[in-house]
Amino acid sequence: MTGPEPGSRRAAATQSLATLEAHAVQLRAEVAGLQKVLATLRDRAPPSSGNDLLEANEQLVLAALRAQAVAEAAERHRDEAARAGERDPLTDLPNRTSMLERLHLALASAQRRQAQLAVLFIDVDRFKEINDSYGHPVGDQVLQSMARRLESNLRETDTVGRFGGEEFLVLLEDLASTDDVPGIVEHLLDVMARPETIAGHVIELSASLGIAFYPDDATDEAGLIACSDAAMYRAKRRGPGGYEFCHAIERGADGRPMAAPLAPDDGEDQRLPGPAGTRARQAALQEANSALVVSALHAQAQETRALEAHARALGSMAAAAHELRNPLTPIRIAAGMLGEARDDLVRFTRLRDIIEEEVLHIARLVDDLVDGSRVVSGKLSLQREEAALARVLEAATASCRPAMESRRQQLVVELPPDDAMPLTGDHTRLVQVFTNLLDNASKYTPEGGSVRLVxxxxxxxxxxxxxxxxxxxxADALRRIFDMFVQDRTAAALRPGGLGIGLAIVRELVEAHGGTVVGSSDGPGLGSSFVVTLPVAA
Structure with a gap:
């Protein structure tokens, strides 16, 4: 098994993160401009001059439009980057990471519906010979031709992707019966066996194919891929252009499939030539091949995790573009109506307050977006100094108390008496940690509820x-509550308008201080607790 080119994916992730941060910085500048105009409006409310009002009005509208243009640019880049991150650049098929994600979703769906699906592992025969004989450009065109043939001869419900090198993975969903698969496979192999003329050369083509079924052969992604891969190698040993089923593969003591049978099942002598022809040597080779398959799948899982930064960056762009556009509409509407409120102090003040509230909302989103991009890229830094946690908690509670009072919530604070609780850390960042936790506690607690800080x-x-x-x-949401861009559906429906970044930033900041943070809950409707532990100053 061969892998994709991780260098290009890392470069794509780096570029996405750089663009994400650039958009965030640009948006922060636009928000600062909006806040400056608001300050001018507050000084002039209501304006004594119609020209002053018109000028302020125009500035607001233009600033809001510039902010929307930046948000739309982020959304466009997200779409482009998402496609680049999910497609193989040579064949324009879904890449390995995308196929693994689709297989994961398909398995979840099949499990719910108690349905069957099949995974086909395809390897182009004699591909190294083609590359050696005609050159890599011709080999690339062979892979592109094979991709087009597969894509155009599958059902709409099926998916084909490039798994790496000359290997393709096909996912057959919604199978009425596994008996339908041999017909599909034989048609695909027939299509892939047609000669191709490239650069004046007539190239004979074929492919070997392995088949694994869910749930008969395996019940997870790794098992299905390993099984279909082993079946493909068995088919290749029999000769080019054939296929094998996973259930025909011998399995080791650990249950993993082995590429070659321990003994011939068709009367032929399939022993390896020379000294390797002994049964013990063949068993050793089979064990080594099985270990190689498992090792390759493990490496693939590691690579997938390494590429998560790219996915998180794209998720950030998607969420940011969506959330940042929402407050811009009321800003434009309210700004446009300011001119009509020239002689109405109450109405003018209300419109100005609407704009101010939405601008503050954008400012919070942008701050989260900037911090989120720095978390993903590892650039989140601290300004360490001697600090007092008592002052940190005082600042955090002062910031959150007005919102709690507006919701008629009780805030109970229990601190050690006469203890500044000294530690070494970043005062501003620690205030951010506890403000976030208190704000979340308030947002997701009904009116009249209570919040305790101990x-x-x-x-x-x-x-x-x-x-x-x-x-x-x-419980299912609790396991991922500190992941980037993760929001529980119930919480998101109750308080929409966030990016799902806050708790990820909390964890990053706490761990940067050498501490830990743990979240717990007894379940829906039973409240929640977050516990932060920080080392004291030496």
Whole structure:
């Protein structure tokens, strides 16, 4: 098995992150401009001059339009980068990462519906000979031709992708019966066996194919791919242009498939030539091949994890472009109506407040976006100094108290008396941590509920807990609550308009201070708790 080119994917991830941060910085500048215009409006409310009002009005509209243009540019780049990140550049088929994701989703769907699916592992026969004889440009055209043939001869419900090198993976979903698969496979092999004329050379082509079924052969992605890969190698040993089923493959003591049978099943002597022809040598080779398949799948999983930064960057662009466009509409409408409120102080003030509220919302989103891009790229930094956690918590509670009072929520603060709780850290970033936790506790707690902030000091650490009586967190969401761009559906429906970045930033900042943060909940409707532990100053 061969792998994709990780260097190009890392370069794409780096470029996406750089563009993401550039968009965020540009948006921050536009928001600063909007806030400056608002400050001018506040000084002039209501304006004494119609020209002053018209000028301020025009500035607001233009600033809002510039901000929207930046958000739309981010969305366009996201779409382009998403396609580049999901497609193989040579064949324009889904790449390995995209195919693994599709297989994961297909398995989840098949499990829910108790349906069957098949995975076909395809390898172009004698591809090295083609490259050696005619050159790599011709080999590239062979792969492009094979991709077009596969893509045009599958059902609409099926998916084909380039798995790496000369290997393709086909996903057959919605199978009425596994008995339909041999006909599909034989048609594909027939199509792939047609000669191709490239650069004046008539090239004879064929492919070997292995088949694995869910749930009969395996129930997860790795198992299905390993099984179909082993079946493909068995087919290739029998000669070019054939196919084999995974269930015909011998399995080792650990249940993993082996590429070649331990003994011939058709009367032919299939022993390897020379000294390798002994049964013990053949078994050793089979074990080595099985280990190679497992090792390749493990390497593939590692590579997939390494590419998650790219996916997170694209997710950030998608969420940011969507969320940043939402507040721009009321800004433009309110700004356009300011001119009609020239002589109405109450109406003028209300429109100005609407704009100010939405601009502050954009500012928070942009700050999260900038921090999120820095978390993904590893650029989030601290300004360490001697700090007092008591002052940090005082600032955080002062920031969140007005919103809690507006929701008639009770905030209970329990701190060690006469203890500044000294530590070494970044005061501003620590305020950000606890403001985020308190703000989340308030947002997801109904009116009239309560939030408790408790700090306890031990000889070597300070533990700060934030408890609420809110909507709680389901167990499946709790496992990923600190991941980037993750929001529980219930929470997102209750308080829309976020990027799902806040808790990821909290974890990053806490761990940068040498601490830990843990979230817990007894379930929906039973509140939640977040516990931050920080080392004390030496």
């Amino acid at each position: 700090a306890v000091r031990s000889p070597d650490a300070i533990t700060v807990s934030v408890h609420d009586t809110g909507i709680g967190i389901p």
